[in-house]
Amino acid sequence: MKFYVCIKMVPDVYAPFQIKDGELIMDADRMVLNAYDASAVEEALVLSEKHGGEVEVVCIGSAKASETIRKALAMGADKGSHIVTTGDEGFDSGSYANILTAFLKDKEYDVLSLGKQSQDTDSGLTGSMVAELLHLPYTTNAVGLEIENGNLIVKRQGDTGQEIIELPTPCAVTCSNDMNEPRIPNLKGIMASKRKPIDTIDLASLGISESDLSPNSKVVSFEHKPARKAGQKFEGEADEIAREVAQLLDTEANVI
């Protein structure tokens, strides 16, 4: 099985930030491999270790994104492709999907896998866009993957339960971070990653039209989430405070 995993460099959502005049400013330049993509890489590695195969990663991003690719290679991926951008283009999900489609359209693979969303924007659109543009059968929000008779068996967390979906290859799948704990690269992996190939590809060489790149959506400003009003904290005798809060929920909050 040949896996292509699309990965993204994203800001660490736990890093401190400020909002000034509607602009989001990260205090530290802490960029990480998107957690959902890390799960997609992990699952591809597990399946290729079990059934044989290879894992390639592809990443769109600025020069710094090569560190993100290196991380996936250190986890065990065999090869990386880096589609280099300035990082300031204001691309939306559609732009990313068009770039990935242009890159992947003449590639050979069995499974195209992506994180189900980016942890900074949580849009969750690019995966199914790419699948549609490449005419691949797909499913999203996978919490488990298996290979059976050359087909990909996906356990998908749906609205009414876990759907077991069988996809013929080539196919696409987006991964939840609930499917595994991505491995932390060990020293051997880190050393090995330095000898693994990363192709750098410039955007122009993919022959994408200006209109396919120009975003349909843009974030015009950021604001702080409206803060919740500080509530009351009750400490003391459990029996007393439990009954007091129960009554307040009825008389004050009016939700019983």
Added chain:
Amino acid sequence: MSSILTYIAISEGKIKRSSLEVLSRSKAIADANGLACEAIIIDENASSFTDSVQNYGASKIHIVEDSIFSQHRNTPLLSALSKVMEASKPKVVAFASTEGTKDILGALAANQKAGVVADVSSFDLTSSGVIAKRPVMAAKVVGNVEVTGETILVSVRSGSYELVESPITAEVNTIEFSSSESDLKAKLREIISATGDTIDLNEAETIVAAGRGVKDEEAKSLITELARVLNAGIGASRALTEAGVYDPSLQIGQTGKVVSPQLYIAVGISGAIQHVAGMANSKVIVAINKDADAPIFEVADYGIVGDLYKVLPPFIEELKKLKS
């Protein structure tokens, strides 16, 4: 007249309340902008839901009825939506942000070359398109997003809008559609539904959520009892669904379900930001935790500092009295 089209999600034979919330919003936008408010129902029994849908102001209801829609399958759902969009050329298509919607939204946008914005907490029409607010950065920040396009798809978080009835007699437009399972590349083998008859978290007015503090059968049965008394849905933090204590479909948080009930009772939940991202829009939050410094207290309207084994029995007893 140009239109705003709302997709009515049906799950297990019932209309998802969240899609009627979206329809209520669409109706208000349609009225304010001189657009037609239309709806689309795609289900094996689609026509049986038109009465409920016209009650929320849809003047035209598109019906796609086929047995293939007895379960969620993305390929036929995409074809049905594309067919209706091509026929009715709506300005906006609005969805409740269910897992079913998330599965197809990007693909539909790519297929229809539409602008798209997902998982918003509010949206409105502008002269050039749609403006929406959506939580980003683990829901710590709100982004204001402008979307352009001849058609724009919007998915809306549950609980973002109130239900507003505005009864009307709708024109029903039945769309020919047939699909056979054997033609589909992706095969749905089965659905493992571990939750049985429990209350859908996206629809629940009250949610009791269990966290790491709920570690044995005794604590679990207290949670069940509290939920029973309040007719509440039961949710859980990631720690408990990963440990297998509760079913993964009950996970509330950034990666699980995002909920906004009238009352949210967090029991033994510390309040990690991933969890808070999934429940911070609840109307009233109660937290029960023995650690007085737990971050959950920063978002709780009523914080009870105490051992859940000591707090829950009198809490449940008092609620029973109030209910009776």
